């Protein structure tokens with residue numbers, strides 16, 4: 482049963498019907514549609530378009546419809562174009578042609594769908610944020626278990642300066658906390674209801690959009706009915722936040738993959754979060770991390786596809802807008818399976834601190850410490866950099882590490898390189914010296930860990 486047969490003499494072609502149908506995508510909005518219908522029925526009653534007994538019968542029919550939707554007794558029929566069409570059929574089956582046919586007054590699928598997608602995304606964002614915080618919890622708990630363990634810090638994937646393992650793990654937690662903050666900030670913009678905008682110009686029936694907005698949990702109704710029905714930036718913004726979350730997971734995952742190699746040997750994944758090979762009996766693969774890395778590409782595609790749909794689209798509603806739902810649902814569904822797997826992987830991985838500690842001072846990662854020690858002795862940094870560089874060169878030629886240079890060798894490189902420099906020629910000395918706010922010194926990281934724990938609890 483279609484919602485728009487009146488001015489047509491013939492039925493839609495099979496080809497059009499097959500193209501047009503969207504219930505396989507939008508049926509997940511059914512309960513939000515019914516909630517919108519209840520609020521709309523009350524708005525109609527408030528202006529006398531439904532009397533008290535009609536309103537009661539309408540609400541009872543909507544309740545019964547919702548019950549059957551939830552139980553699966555009522556499902557879309559092949560001829561139902563979209564979720565709204567299917568539910569109007571279900572309402573009429575319960576309330577009868579006359580009463581059931583009254584609910585559509587003063588609303589359009591254009592303001593309905595723009596409202597429902599916001600309701601759905603607001604709930605989904607809360608669920609997703611909870612799952613992101615589970616990953617943050619796992620990182621914070623590993624960081625807190627890591628104590629003062631030291632690892633090689635890298636830039637360009639080359640040894641750079643030693644850092645605390647906890648510091649590095651928390652460097653993956655903060656971006657994920659910001660992703661959750663973005664979801665919270667986004668909600669303020671999503672909490673505005675387009676219901677009452679009608680097809681595009683508003684409604685003639687004196688309906689109160691603010692009352693509908695309040696009943697549906699929104700903060701307000703939209704200020705502009707054209708914008709209310711045409712805008713999808715709220716969907717695009719959520720798609721970006723979801724894609725950014727996936728990208729953040731992919732950066733963590735890439736490190737998990739590298740850390741698990743024989744060459745690094747920094748971690749061992751728990752068997753429950755590893756996979757085997759069908760041919761190579763010895764294999765233990767980091768598939769969770771690889772899927773996270775791979776699926777980030779998929780979420781970027783979801784965002785790019787939606788932006789491409791919106792680009793250049795004239796106001797107000799165009800049917801192109803129906804294409805907003807599949808990509809953002811895909812992004813949400815993908816994260817719903819990905820986040821628990823990543824949380825479990827992080828929570829259960831074993832970190833090999835001895836291996837990290839052994840490598841931390843290697844590769845001349847203490848050269849900056851030598852230069853900065855000289856600076857504290859009054860040497861200009863430009864000269865200090867040269868002197869420390871000369872130490873590295875000497876070590877490289879002799880196949881040794883910086884701390885293996887004798888006092889005499891150091892003084893030969895530069896007389897200002899006294900034996901005191903040995904205080905900073907250890908990974909422990911190096912991290913302890915970086916004690917400014919945000920630095921990797923154990924005292925600072927301990928404070929940071931406490932702040933991260935407090936912040937995650939506030940989100």
Ligand code: ARG
Pocket residue numbers: 503507563590591594800802803804
């Ligand atoms: N199924 C449509 C969508 O998801 C609902 C709005 C349809 N409106 C219309 N005039 N055809 O966007």
